[in-house]
């Protein structure tokens with residue numbers, strides 16, 4: 001940036017001032033460019049732990065694992081908010097200070113720049129030959145106005161005085177600089193507003209089922225502080241079909257190639273449904289609320305008959321994927337209504353089943369080419385009445401009696417029924433469906449953040465590429481009897497390129513006939 | 528769907544080996560020129576405005592170096608003529624290596640039927656290509672041939688590392704990478720990284736070079752090259768990060784979520800911004816600014832190597848074998 005701000009970099013400490021003086025000093029310190037830089041650095045440093053420790057907002061399971069592995073350490077880290085870095089008070093403090101500092105820095109500078117824009121270039125210094133760029137040449141009969149016109153043609157802003165011209169250009173540099181910093185401020189606001197007024201949530205949806213965008217329909221719902229449950233965009237959709245394709249052969253066998261979820265979407269309650277093909281890079285957008293396809297898995301469907309021959313359970317059971325390469329999945333079925341005693345099942349779902357050498361069965365491919373389910377059955381008390389909340393993915397076997405065990409029994413293919421011993425009933429694999437996990441997010445800050453970011457880049461490019469430079473011409477005063485003397489100065493780094501520009505300017509000012517004259521030009525002249 | 532190991536993929540792998548060899552030979556040529564060519568004076572004075580088409584470093588018939596391309600005047604005895612010829616040969620070898628590198632990238636792309644930077648191997652290969660391209664383009668117009676030895680070395684090491692530790696068979700990418708954004712986001716990251724490497728190499732040389740006559744270029748030259756490269760690279764990097772955010776908004780359901788790669792891109796960005804501030808603010812030139820630049824460069828490299836290998840995140844497409 002320009003050199004000018006350095007003047008403000010280190011406010012002089014007040015000696016024996018009252019509280020107002022101290023406040024003013026603190027404000028100046030906070031809003032100096034150097035402080036802004038330091039805060040920016042701190043902001044960057046503050047984000048490092050967030051990349052090292054698992055974050056609750058991103059991977060809560062990893063945080064839980066950390067607590068399991070080293071509880072003592074985890075407790076300490078947690079006290080320092082190291083699992084929630086980006087929502088921690090100290091991160092917020094850096095953010096806020098940075099914001100204040102930038103604002104306090106940009107506003108006065110914008111005002112100063114505004115005044116500067118309307119000011120005339122400063123008068124020529126007395127001794128042009130002491131400037132970094134300097135040249136002199138014979139210019140019989142040329143006037144100050146001639147030179148000023150030539151400089152104006154080069155888009156300099158000029159002012160003339162007795163025997164001199166002062167010219168300046170490159171104001172866009174500071175304009176760009178201010179644009180950049182203002183855009184940065186806007187970006188901070190947009191991001192903040194997005195998290196206050198936006199929400200996000202996750203849903204798991206099995207093929208054939210529907211979702212309506214209400215708070216109750218979410219498995220996990222994270223609203224911003226300023227979001228009310230009624231303001232959710234009232235759309236709904238049904239998942240008709242999910243398709244995944246995988247590499248079928250070679251050493252990348254099993255790598256996913258494409259996911260696609262066929263939805264029927266109603267933008268408003270009662271609106272006509274439209275089909276939508278939801279893919280990984282193609283979220284569904286309903287008036288700014290985005291629905292993303294995050295993951296998928298299997299939901300085998302079962303029918304359980306109890307000891308009395310009644311249908312005690314029927315439906316698809318979403319399984320957790322235990323292995324990404326083969327989609328071997330694990331699920332739990334709880335049948336509290338079974339008579340005479342409750343039934344519970346652990347299921348291992350194998351999408352492409354082959355027998356293994358040791359007599360067990362494994363899956364070798366994520367696609368459902370030969371789907372089977374290996375069932376482990378229990379009867380007894382599922383423990384649902386204890387009042388303790390239970391995970392649907394876990395079976396508490398403390399009060400359960402194993403009925404069917406063993407890896408070596410042939411798993412159920414679709415349509416197969418496994419009778420339970422002792423007349424406890426039976427379980428049948430009736431079909432295979434798939435589930436998808438979705439994220440639904442509304443972030444009103446997205447658009448503004450993008451605009452701010454684009455403006456920031458524009459400002460940045462301007463402030464990095466435009467140079468602020470001044471040129472002065474004096475007529476009729478050369479030391480060696482020349483008629484014109486030119487001096488140039490750039491206020492920003494990169495004086496090297498300015499030397500080039502300066503010599504072309506001098507050539508222009510000298511005009512055609514001067515080119516071959518015995519040049520006493522000093523432009524390219526080392527100091 | 529592309530097959531496992533098509534002829535093109537094999538050709539690509541062979542071209543990479545050829546590239547490494549050519550870069551190594553080029554490096555030897557540049558090193559001979561550096562070692563036996565002209566000795567350069569201490570540091571050119573900061574406001575040295577004479578553009579000397581100095582020694583072996585300036586193309587004889589090329590356009591004149593811009594003023595301030597202040598290569599310090601030559602000193603010492605006249606160097607042997609073959610030193611200059613070694614330099615010319617080195618440049619030719621660099622161009623050959625560059626062409627082989629390009630060929631490797633193109634054949635890989637054809638073999639897999641997508642943009643050839645979908646995993647860390649392909650990405651590193653492309654960055655090395657970008658770094659060499661940046662150098663070759665720069666040396667057409669400016670006397671920076673002295674950097675050749677170091678840029679070739681960096682590229683050869685980078686490619687060697689990629690071949691030895693990162694290589695994966697040509698193949699399709701996961702669905703998330705199947706998007707035109709890869710052309711925008713990753714290409715920008717590659718371009719910026721190539722230029723940052725050029726700056727980083729200059730920065731390291733700046734710190735290595737002692738005062739007094741040396742076969743290394745003057746500090747002012749090194750600083751200028753680094754600054755020029757960063758001024759171009761920084762907006763491109765900014766763009767790459769913003770494009771990443773736009774892509775993340777499509778692919779991951781948010782434009783910014785402090786994923787490790789996002790954190791480190793941001794840190795890298797801040798560090799280079801700090802360098803530019805340091806340069807522009809009086810008193811922070813030379814050594815101090817160079818150190819800031821190298822810290823930023825360290826962040827860049829960590830973002831590439833460290834984040835992909837040690838920190839798991841959404842960018843784990845890197846497919847480090």
Ligand code: HEM
Nearest residue numbers: 646647650703716768771772774775778789792830831845
């Ligand atoms: C805010 C979001 C993002 C940021 C800040 C970001 C940043 C970066 C950066 C700095 C690089 C360059 C080099 C390096 O590895 O150090 C990079 C590379 C890459 N990015 Fe992103 N990115 C973002 C989002 C995305 C998204 C959404 C995708 C794809 C779904 C993606 C895919 C890639 C790929 C494929 C590479 C190539 C190298 C590799 O595999 O590591 N990025 N990203």
